[in-house]
Amino acid sequence: MESRIRALDGHTVNQIAAGEVVERPSSVVKELVENSLDAGATRIEVHVEQAGRSLIRVVDNGIGMSPIDAKLAFERHATSKIQSVDDLQALHSLGFRGEAVPSIASVSRMTLKTATEDGPRTVIASEGGQLRELRPESGPKGTEFTVEDLFFNTPARLKFLKSDTTELGQMVDVVGRYAMAYPDVSFLLTHNGQEAIRTTGDGDTLNAIAEVWGRDLARALAEVRTELGGLHVTGFISPPHVTKPNRSYQTVFVNGRPVRTRTLTTALDVAYRDITPERRYPVLFLKIEIDPDLVDVNVSPTKTEVKFQREGAAFEALRIAIKQSLLEHGMMPSVRAVSDTNEAIRQSEAAMAQAWAPTLLQAPLPASGAVADLGLVMATDDPFVTAPSINTSRFPFADLLRGLKVIGQAMNTYIVAETERGIVLIDQHVAHERILYEYLCGLKRSSLVEKQPLLVPLQLTLDKRAAILIRDRLDELEAVGFDLEPFGGESYVVRAVPAAVRSRDPLRILRDMIDELVESSVARRLVPTREQIWITTSCKLAVKAGDPLGMAEMERLIVDLAETENPYLCPHGRPITLTFTNDELLRRFKRT
Numbered sequence: 119m120e121s122r123i124r125a126l127d128g129h130t131v132n133q134i135a136a137g138e139v140v141e142r143p144s145s146v147v148k149e150l151v152e153n154s155l156d157a158g159a160t161r162i163e164v165h166v167e168q169a170g171r172s173l174i175r176v177v178d179n180g181i182g183m184s185p186i187d188a189k190l191a192f193e194r195h196a197t198s199k200i201q202s203v204d205d206l207q208a209l210h211s212l213g214f215r216g217e218a219v220p221s222i223a224s225v226s227r228m229t230l231k232t233a234t235e236d237g238p239r240t241v242i243a244s245e246g247g248q249l250r251e252l253r254p255e256s257g258p259k260g261t262e263f264t265v266e267d268l269f270f271n272t273p274a275r276l277k278f279l280k281s282d283t284t285e286l287g288q289m290v291d292v293v294g295r296y297a298m299a300y301p302d303v304s305f306l307l308t309h310n311g312q313e314a315i316r317t318t319g320d321g322d323t324l325n326a327i328a329e330v331w332g333r334d335l336a337r338a339l340a341e342v343r344t345e346l347g348g349l350h351v352t353g354f355i356s357p358p359h360v361t362k363p364n365r366s367y368q369t370v371f372v373n374g375r376p377v378r379t380r381t382l383t384t385a386l387d388v389a390y391r392d393i394t395p396e397r398r399y400p401v402l403f404l405k406i407e408i409d410p411d412l413v414d415v416n417v418s419p420t421k422t423e424v425k426f427q428r429e430g431a432a433f434e435a436l437r438i439a440i441k442q443s444l445l446e447h448g449m450m451p452s453v454r455a456v457s458d459t460n461e462a463i464r465q466s467e468a469a470m471a472q473a474w475a476p477t478l479l480q481a482p483l484p485a486s487g488a489v490a491d492l493g494l495v496m497a498t499d500d501p502f503v504t505a506p507s508i509n510t511s512r513f514p515f516a517d518l519l520r521g522l523k524v525i526g527q528a529m530n531t532y533i534v535a536e537t538e539r540g541i542v543l544i545d546q547h548v549a550h551e552r553i554l555y556e557y558l559c560g561l562k563r564s565s566l567v568e569k570q571p572l573l574v575p576l577q578l579t580l581d582k583r584a585a586i587l588i589r590d591r592l593d594e595l596e597a598v599g600f601d602l603e604p605f606g607g608e609s610y611v612v613r614a615v616p617a618a619v620r621s622r623d624p625l626r627i628l629r630d631m632i633d634e635l636v637e638s639s640v641a642r643r644l645v646p647t648r649e650q651i652w653i654t655t656s657c658k659l660a661v662k663a664g665d666p667l668g669m670a671e672m673e674r675l676i677v678d679l680a681e682t683e684n685p686y687l688c689p690h691g692r693p694i695t696l697t698f699t700n701d702e703l704l705r706r707f708k709r710t
Contacts, residue, residue, distance in 0.1 A: 140221050142279060143170025143268060144288035149218035150263050151296055154178035155303065155374075156212050157261060160319060163306045164293055169282035171268060179260040182234040188242055191230070192249055194220045212375055219263075223247050225275070226268045232261040246271045290314055291366070294330040298403055299371045301326040327354060327403055331367065335360070335401060342404060344439035347431040348412065351439040353404035358390070358444075358687060361398035371405045372413060377424050382406075385433045389440035406436070441683070519680050524672050531663040533672045540699040546675060547663050548688035553678045554656035555689045558598060569599050570617040576625055578602070578610045584632050585610075591651065598655040600628055616659060627658050653689040 140146060147164055154162045157180025167173040183191065194217060222228060224247035233239040236259050241252040269276040279285060286309055297305040297317045304319030317329045328336035339354035370382050390400050414425040426432040521538040528534055533544040580588065585608035588595070592602055599616030615624035631654045661667065667675070679685050685694055704710045 140225060140268075142288060143174060143285050144292045146170065146174050146222050146226075146265055146268065147176065147289050148292045149222065150174075150176040150265075151293065152212035153218065153263075154180055154261065155296070155300060157181050159260065159303060161304045161306075163308075164289070165308045166286070166289060167310055169279075169285040169309070170289060171276075171279070171282075171285075172266060174265040174268065175262065177260070177262045179258065182259050182261055183232040183240070184234060185240045188230055188232050188240045189249070189251075191219045192223055192242070192244060192247075220247065222265060223249075225272050226270065227266040229264040229266075230261070231255070231257060231264075233257060233259055235259050286314075295369050295371075295376050298323065298326045298330055298369065299374065299376070299405060323403075324354065331401075335367075339401065339403075340443055342439055342443040344435070344442055346435040346438055347428075348408060349432060349435040350407040351404060351436060352407075353402065355404070355440055355443055356401035358400070358684075361400055363398065365399050367401040368399060369403045372424050373407060373410060374405075375424070379424060379426075381426065381429050381433050382436055385436040386440065389437045389444075402440075404436070404439075406432075408432075444684075519677065522673070522676065524669055524676070526669075527667055527672060529663075530666050533667070533676065535672075535676060539697055540701075540703055541697075543696040543698075544676065544679070545663075545692070545694055546665070546667065546672070547660050548692050548694045549675055549679045549685075550660035551656045551688045552682055552685065552694060553675070554659055555652055556682050556684075558652040558656060568617040569601065569614040571601075571614045572612065576612040577605065578612050578625060578628060580608050580610070580632065584608075588632055594651045598651060600624075616655075631655060631658055656689060 140149075143166065147166075147170070151162060151164065154176060157178060159178035159180035161179045163175075163177040165173070165175040165177075219228075219230075223244040227246075228244045230242045230244075231239045237256060238254040239257040241255055243250050243252055269279075289309075290307065293305055293307045293315050297303070297315060301317070301323045302319055302321040303317075305315060305317045306313070307315040315330060317326050324336055324339070327339070335356075336354075338360045339356055342351055342353045342355055344351045365383075368386065370377060370386075386400070386402065408426075412427045414427075519537070521536070523536045525534040525536055527546075528543075531546060533542075533546055533549075535542045535544065588602075588610075589604070595602055599614070600612065601614035602610045602612055605611045612625065612628065615628075631651075661675075679694070688694055698706075701710070
């Protein structure tokens with residue numbers, strides 16, 4: 119019988135490979151730039167015309183290729199990067215598949231000019247993968263790839279390209295990322311003869327970031343330098359108030375390779391959770407170095423995905439590195455910084471409209487002494503007593519306490535204090551909310567809320583939706599101090615409540631919490647998470663705007679706030695403090 123299975127011809131194989139490797143002009147730029155970096159180039163130029171449709175030229179001053187190697191470069195799976203499968207376990211190069219050049223050549227008109235020394239250069243031309251060697255010509259050491267008429271022989275793929283602006287943006291993004299990751303290499307990108315990116319290659323990463331993302335943004339970044347669990351993490355991250363509406367300003371390199379993985383993305387989100395506004399993303403540029411044996415880069419033809427041998431360790435290392443950097447470099451935001459945060463929140467207001475945003479002032483206002491009711495230890499009766507000392511190596515924000523003197527309370531809502539930095543305004547509700555939240559989620563100790571058993575249990579009746587939703591969250595509610603038991607149908611028996619609410623109506627507070635969790639779940643179509651319960655509980659138990667506080671209570675609140683890991687924002691993303699620095703006050707009153 120005649121066989122129905124046939125081996126594909128080389129041209130068809132290359133066309134298939136091109137579909138995996140060459141998706142758009144930026145894919146060509148990425149592959150050729152990686153080859154230049156692997157060749158040890160210290161200067162790379164990328165010149166494109168018509169967003170890469172008509173011309174892409176990549177020129178470098180790397181080691182170049184001999185005439186024999188130049189011809190082999192067009193052979194599929196011919197590479198100088200590896201020799202056997204064992205080499206895949208210890209990759210130190212960006213390229214290794216040997217697919218890029220033949221794949222690009224199969225869908226374009228390509229010309230290669232290369233030499234290992236200044237002088238005669240090997241010149242090879244290809245049209246749709248058909249090679250022909252041209253006469254040598256004189257030129258410098260290095261390699262020059264010219265790609266013209268991309269996808270000329272695959273018009274269907276050409277139709278899938280986006281607008282020139284979109285395609286150019288992709289190429290700017292690719293070159294910019296490599297320029298920041300390799301600051302000792304000088305990069306130049308031009309489009310239709312106009313300069314788009316130029317870096318000096320002086321070896322300073324922050325300078326490279328400034329040259330790509332702008333100096334104003336670079337000035338706001340904090341350095342990251344951590345080694346944990348075999349991962350060495352370096353780079354720069356933004357403070358909580360510097361955010362963008364998408365992830366385009368988030369770049370992660372693993373062993374010199376730009377990657378996007380669910381593990382790393384989740385770690386970034388978790389590290390910044392609760393300190394950036396909803397649907398806003400921090401700016402970051404991070405480089406992760408890890409033993410090549412512990413990471414698999416042979417996952418996809420585009421080499422943008424990796425798999426860690428220990429995903430959990432990679433997740434924790436990145437999360438802790440970011441948290442540690444925020445603690446080391448963080449400080450109370452100034453008026454201007456908080457203004458930037460508020461502007462970011464306003465810009466994302468439409469996106470946040472459907473997100474969970476509890477009503478902060480629903481619960482009844484307690485009498486004076488609400489802070490004391492929550493079990494906070496009072497300071498001495500002297501309102502201006504020196505605040506207790508704190509281990510500042512663990513809590514870098516504790517410098518808030520230096521020279522602390524509580525002046526008083528404004529509108530029964532804002533604490534006014536003087537420190538060595540200047541005048542500080544603190545929103546008492548959101549400050550206490552942050553303190554309680556960190557206790558509940560275990561950043562302080564295993565549990566904050568002390569339960570108060572009820573002599574006479576209370577009955578709570580909910581609507582069907584709320585009853586069903588809360589049924590699987592009784593453990594989380596118990597963890598924050600509410601002891602509930604099903605009592606048939608939509609009813610529950612409340613046998614204990616947080617001791618902090620003994621002066622208030624516990625059923626009303628519990629109903630408010632459940633209502634907000636239900637509304638959040640309906641809006642986002644999610645079951646309420648433990649974190650949502652923590653946030654809602656901390657909001658409901660915190661002192662309110664309008665609660666009068668004594669001097670000792672206000673001082674204790676500031677001390678506890680200084681011990682938190684994030685005195686920037688409350689769990690909802692609202693600012694906690696405003697600092698009017700001494701310099702700012704002098705400037706505003708025209709004293710300087």
